[in-house]
Amino acid sequence: DYYDKLGIPYEKPWPVVGNNLNILLQKGSINDITDKSYKKFKSSKIYGYFNFMSKMFIVTDLELIKKITVKDFNHFINHDDSIEMDDLLTRSLFGMRDKKWRDMRTTLSPIFTSSKMKLMFGLLSDHSRDFTKFMEEQVEVGNNINVDVGDIFKRYTADGISTAALGFVGNSIRDKNSQTCRMVQQLDNDFNGTLGALKFMLASGFPKIYKFFNIQLVGKEVNEFFKRVVLDVMNERDRYNISRPDVIQLLLQARKGQLEHKIDDADVDKELSNFSAHTELDVSLKNEKMSYFEDMDWIAQGFLFFGAGFDTSTMLLQSICYDLAINLDIQEDLIAEVDNTRAKFSDNLITYEALHKMKFLDMVVSESLRLRPPAGLTDRMCNKDYEIDLGNGRTVVIPKGKTIGIPIYQIQHDPEYYTDPETFNPHRFSDESSIVPGTFLPFGMGARICIGSRFALMSVKLVLFNILCKFKIDKGEKTPKQLTYQPNFNFKYNEIIYLNFVPRN
Numbered sequence: 001d002y003y004d005k006l007g008i009p010y011e012k013p014w015p016v017v018g019n020n021l022n023i024l025l026q027k028g029s030i031n032d033i034t035d036k037s038y039k040k041f042k043s044s045k046i047y048g049y050f051n052f053m054s055k056m057f058i059v060t061d062l063e064l065i066k067k068i069t070v071k072d073f074n075h076f077i078n079h080d081d082s083i084e085m086d087d088l089l090t091r092s093l094f095g096m097r098d099k100k101w102r103d104m105r106t107t108l109s110p111i112f113t114s115s116k117m118k119l120m121f122g123l124l125s126d127h128s129r130d131f132t133k134f135m136e137e138q139v140e141v142g143n144n145i146n147v148d149v150g151d152i153f154k155r156y157t158a159d160g161i162s163t164a165a166l167g168f169v170g171n172s173i174r175d176k177n178s179q180t181c182r183m184v185q186q187l188d189n190d191f192n193g194t195l196g197a198l199k200f201m202l203a204s205g206f207p208k209i210y211k212f213f214n215i216q217l218v219g220k221e222v223n224e225f226f227k228r229v230v231l232d233v234m235n236e237r238d239r240y241n242i243s244r245p246d247v248i249q250l251l252l253q254a255r256k257g258q259l260e261h262k263i264d265d266a267d268v269d270k271e272l273s274n275f276s277a278h279t280e281l282d283v284s285l286k287n288e289k290m291s292y293f294e295d296m297d298w299i300a301q302g303f304l305f306f307g308a309g310f311d312t313s314t315m316l317l318q319s320i321c322y323d324l325a326i327n328l329d330i331q332e333d334l335i336a337e338v339d340n341t342r343a344k345f346s347d348n349l350i351t352y353e354a355l356h357k358m359k360f361l362d363m364v365v366s367e368s369l370r371l372r373p374p375a376g377l378t379d380r381m382c383n384k385d386y387e388i389d390l391g392n393g394r395t396v397v398i399p400k401g402k403t404i405g406i407p408i409y410q411i412q413h414d415p416e417y418y419t420d421p422e423t424f425n426p427h428r429f430s431d432e433s434s435i436v437p438g439t440f441l442p443f444g445m446g447a448r449i450c451i452g453s454r455f456a457l458m459s460v461k462l463v464l465f466n467i468l469c470k471f472k473i474d475k476g477e478k479t480p481k482q483l484t485y486q487p488n489f490n491f492k493y494n495e496i497i498y499l500n501f502v503p504r505n
């Protein structure tokens with residue numbers, strides 16, 4: 001009767017498993033569950049959700065989401081911290097709390113501004129051209145048909161983050177036995193495999209048991225790998241005065257307190273404003289050297305950039321390619337824009353500015369982020385009792401310590417905000433003013449918005465540009481008719497997406 005007493009609606013829970021029964025019975029995904037309740041309870045602004053035995057509040061009202069993530073952010077600084085997690089996760093920016101989070105966010109924000117992205121552009125451009133060359137080589141041996149795009153893009157994004165963020169060459173595109181490839185596989189198993197799903201359920205549903213058995217989500221091999229890579233690269237650069245335009249260089253500067261804390265990209269952003277790019281909120285307390293961070297904190301950031309980056313960007317890339325193959329008229333329009341742009345450069349060597357001025361490419365990427373958001377749900381932890389006005393003189397207090405959920409997927413599929421929401425239609429992003437503010441949030445919202453969105457967008461757009469210079473993406477006999485979500489807490493497809501890469505002559 002918890003939610004009854006508060007006067008807010010909820011689905012009747014089952015003992016112990018709460019509202020997660022269908023996931024445990026492998027009958028539905030977290031998205032199916034949220035979908036059903038969102039439609040039923042949307043008008044009440046907020047509804048209750050039993051995540052196993054803990055009580056969550058899912059917010060459906062746009063104004064309220066804005067207040068929670070921006071205006072009243074001080075009540076909701078952290079993500080759900082009731083879950084017991086490994087050191088690598090709790091020390092990462094996503095898991096950090098309160099002042100420590102603010103300090104780390106302030107330290108890291110300058111790394112992901114447009115001007116720093118411009119510095120990394122060359123590394124990612126070389127990488128995406130190399131990937132396209134690899135695909136051309138596949139044509140010669142007939143491996144361009146029925147390509148598992150989840151697999152190849154996983155290797156592309158892992159290598160991209162390795163080279164442009166972590167400062168080492170991954171080589172997993174060409175060598176499936178490379179160390180990076182093994183790490184990707186290992187991480188995939190840790191987070192997405194059956195054992196990973198079970199551990200995650202235990203961590204969120206029964207944190208005491210999880211802690212008692214000292215269970216770790218991230219395997220030992222991955223732990224060791226990141227400890228070695230991040231610290232070794234940083235220390236070597238420091239010792240031998242080596243410089244390279246990548247994230248690790250900036251992390252090194254941050255570690256020494258030499259990275260400027262001001263967000264200086266207003267002009268660049270204005271000039272190259274893209275719909276899916278966001279503006280960073282300044283959360284800094286004051287400019288000070290963050291000297292109290294330990295080595296493990298820097299390792300955790302390196303790990304998060306890799307972990308948070310490769311999975312989400314891979315999901316985005318495979319979704320875009322799938323929808324382009326299904327909607328050939330849209331692909332033709334995109335190819336026309338690609339051809340128009342490449343004509344201005346020799347050997348398809350596009351510049352940072354030209355890539356960001358590709359309007360239709362931005363519309364296609366934005367529409368995919370809307371239709372198939374790689375992260376369909378995010379959360380905040382309430383750290384001070386928070387009163388919500390439910391209308392008609394009714395209020396409810398979210399107690400300190402409870403978690404609220406933001407249903408990104410459902411808002412982006414709501415017919416009140418998007419006409420014909422299940423259709424892939426990039427043209428809805430042709431006029432930004434027609435998008436209802438607060439209804440497009442694939443990277444989250446407010447001060448805790450995804451810090452790597454610019455990096456992800458640059459990497460995804462670059463490889464799409466290069467692929468479409470050389471290939472048309474077609475569906476084949478093994479292409480799934482539709483995409484459905486796995487019955488777990490991740491937003492992963494049940495289907496393997498096979499597509500054909502047909503050379504454009």
Ligand code: HEM
Nearest residue numbers: 094305308309312313375378443444445448449450452456
């Ligand atoms: C298409 C790709 C990506 C998507 C859709 C995505 C989505 C998200 C979302 C929804 C959040 C939570 C935001 C919130 O709660 O308001 C988040 C947080 C985060 N993302 Fe991403 N992300 C992507 C790529 C990346 C990349 C490439 C990196 C790193 C290089 C990255 C690093 C992070 C970090 C560090 C956070 C935590 C930020 C904080 O708590 O201050 N993400 N992301």
